[in-house]
Amino acid sequence: MPDGAFALARSRVEWIERISPTFARVTFAGPELHDIGGPGPVLDQRIKIVFPPPGGAVPRLPEDDDWWSAWLAVPEEERGSMRTYSIRSLEVGPTATRIVVDFVRHLAAGATGPASLWAEAAAPGDEVLLIGPRRGRPDAGGVEFDPGDAGTVLLAGDETAAPAIARILEDAGPGLRGAAFIEVPHAADALDVEAPAGVDVHWLPRDGAEHGAALIPAVLAHLGSDADAGAREPEGEELVWETPAFPAGDGAAVGAIDVLPADDPLDTGYVWIAGESGVVTTLRRRLVTDLGLPRRRVAFMGYWRRGVAMRA
Numbered sequence: 446m447p448d449g450a451f452a453l454a455r456s457r458v459e460w461i462e463r464i465s466p467t468f469a470r471v472t473f474a475g476p477e478l479h480d481i482g483g484p485g486p487v488l489d490q491r492i493k494i495v496f497p498p499p500g501g502a503v504p505r506l507p508e509d510d511d512w513w514s515a516w517l518a519v520p521e522e523e524r525g526s527m528r529t530y531s532i533r534s535l536e537v538g539p540t541a542t543r544i545v546v547d548f549v550r551h552l553a554a555g556a557t558g559p560a561s562l563w564a565e566a567a568a569p570g571d572e573v574l575l576i577g578p579r580r581g582r583p584d585a586g587g588v589e590f591d592p593g594d595a596g597t598v599l600l601a602g603d604e605t606a607a608p609a610i611a612r613i614l615e616d617a618g619p620g621l622r623g624a625a626f627i628e629v630p631h632a633a634d635a636l637d638v639e640a641p642a643g644v645d646v647h648w649l650p651r652d653g654a655e656h657g658a659a660l661i662p663a664v665l666a667h668l669g670s671d672a673d674a675g676a677r678e679p680e681g682e683e684l685v686w687e688t689p690a691f692p693a694g695d696g697a698a699v700g701a702i703d704v705l706p707a708d709d710p711l712d713t714g715y716v717w718i719a720g721e722s723g724v725v726t727t728l729r730r731r732l733v734t735d736l737g738l739p740r741r742r743v744a745f746m747g748y749w750r751r752g753v754a755m756r757a
């Protein structure tokens with residue numbers, strides 16, 4: 446029996462539904478899915494999905510924690526593509542486990558990629574490989590939402606973060622208080638979310654404006670700042686990833702937290718922001734540098750980068 450922290454589950458599309466102009470909801474099923482699931486609520490649990498190469502099959506990988514190197518060792522033309530997604534829902538039943546993923550349909554020429562194209566063409570029976578925490582194992586990680594004892598939360602993101610925000614709101618418990626701001630391409634992309642009564646959920650249609658045009662001013666206004674959003678941060682290849690567990694995006698899991706200030710001058714509680722990396726970086730600058738939010742209270746996560754294809 447494999448006993449690595451991660452489970453690799455070959456899964457088939459059971460059902461696909463275009464639930465709004467932007468989102469395709471895919472339900473994956475298959476016996477191996479029963480092996481996936483962290484020790485606690487799903488929240489913003491991330492998983493990897495390996496999509497088959499055009500006309501080919503999903504590669505076979507050894508069931509151990511070296512799946513990343515094993516995947517890279519597969520010849521490029523057989524490897525397919527690996528991307529990161531959130532679990533919109535994990536349904537564990539007595540006879541079957543299903544994982545639902547909401548795919549953003551970004552299909553414009555020059556701004557699309559293998560994952561989005563796969564979702565657009567997907568049909569029941571199509572196979573992918575899902576990689577996630579082995580059921581009950583805490584050591585695979587992949588959940589960042591961690592408000593600690595914060596009294597309120599601020600969740601903000603674009604359409605790629607909408608599934609994670611929705612899951613957090615549905616998992617965090619009825620006592621959660623705060624606000625969520627979700628920027629989406631169109632008003633019709635506002636989806637049903639069962640949020641706790643104490644959380645105000647704001648869907649912000651972008652209506653053709655650039656990413657961040659609606660989100661940045663809304664977040665700043667929520668924090669009581671009348672500062673101009675200012676210029677977007679310069680483009681780069683890397684995704685910003687700065688959370689209390691990974692300060693300054695350097696992967697250091699411990700140590701730095703202790704030297705960060707413990708007070709919260711704006712009494713903002715806990716802040717979780719994800720989406721296009723330039724937008725997230727702009728918000729990080731405004732919130733941490735200009736408004737003085739303590740870093741131990743914020744998670745800034747680039748989920749994708751304008752003009753950059755992800756490697757995984």
Ligand SMILES: Cc1cc2nc3c(=O)[nH]c(=O)nc-3n(C[C@H](O)[C@H](O)[C@H](O)COP(=O)(O)OP(=O)(O)OC[C@H]3O[C@@H](n4cnc5c(N)ncnc54)[C@H](O)[C@@H]3O)c2cc1C
Pocket residue numbers: 491526528529530531532546547548549550551555556557558559560561562604605606608609747748749750751752753754755756
């Ligand atoms: C932790 C985490 C969780 C995520 N959860 C989800 C999720 O639940 N649902 C989801 O849809 N995405 C999610 N994403 C984002 C997703 O991984 C990226 O959007 C990824 O780039 C999609 O792969 P692709 O093959 O379609 O495009 P890529 O090959 O990676 O990129 C090709 C081109 O498409 C552009 N592009 C990529 N994404 C978008 C977009 N959303 N809108 C416009 N242009 C884009 C790139 O800038 C590039 O120019 C998540 C990312 C992370 C890190």
